[in-house]
Amino acid sequence: MKIFVEKNNDKFINNLILSLNWMGIETYSSEIDQDLYKIYHYYPFNVGVFVASKFNHETAQFIAEFYSRPNTKMIVYHDIYRTDIESDFSKAAIHIRNDKEYDKVKIPELVNHFLFRNVGLERKKNSYAVFLDNSKELPEDLGELLYPNTKLHINMFNSSEIQHHQNLGLISEIDKANILNTYEFFIDIHHNYANEARLCGSKVVDVAQIKNHKKPRNPKNINAETYKNFIRSTIL
């Protein structure tokens, strides 16, 4: 089984690629850049995962040409919902999406257990991590907690758009796991990495809790499926 995943800098695609590699499944990921046929020539894959926001005529032509071949599966990941792709390729491809309302293949809440786990590193006391993840503006309430308003040790990561002295640069999923293993608190502004933080032993807080000096309540049970199970049930 050979899998091709179109690169896209988001949580799902990044963790999908990492999990496939950890599971020992032969995987190749890259940008397509109008080279999909060339990629297929050098790496004839059985499963292709394509990203809706980057979908173009070449991808459409490729799926139409190859989907009916034996042992072949085409998957479109709707990072943005493209109804045109879904209707044009309703039979040719499986459509997956991160949305509660979506009635086709909805991506459940997923956690990459291979990567996000507590490895017992020393923690920086009273340190707070924030993943901005391509945000273009700072959340206003978070700004109230930053220097010079306070001297809290809040470090923000992963936005090239926000110029701020506490924004410390770009990070990968592996860096995120490392940060969640070394920071005492995690401020989950996008409600996207709370489960991962808990698995890594970082306490999840929100801005209001910090302002009101409230202690975080972190549930012990984590209700999320593993990427491994999702890959087995949907991708393979």
Added chain:
Amino acid sequence: MINTKQDYGFVLLKLEDNLTTNKLLQNIETIIENNPYNQICIFNSSNQKIGHHSVPVLHLNQSKFFYGNLFLFDIQSAIITKSYPNIYKRYFYATNIPWEKNRLVDYKEWNDMLDSDNLEIIAQNQYIADIYEICWKKPILIAEDFTYEHIKKVLE
């Protein structure tokens, strides 16, 4: 002469004919006068200075063989000297916040540079000191000017 932990190298990548460089060289001269038994020199790669300062200047290439401590004045010097094997401490004189403008650089690179075990930070003012403490590590000293008087605590 045997090299000691009290030997100091000053990494000044560019020596230009301007007021800032003159002032800095004067200060290094004063440090030499006050520490006559220590080996003190400048490591440099581009020298456009018509000098009358009595400070030994060696090519930057020589710095990798230096035993002792290094004073650094820019982030490039911190990158260059990161893996030098014979350095006891590196003192980075922080006058700005380089990661704020270079937002496309990976966090890992900044972390390797600025949260390194043998790197100590000397901040130019309280604002810089606060930011470095919040983001990386607490500066050991605040020194408004890089003068002997301001930094002699580090040299002692």
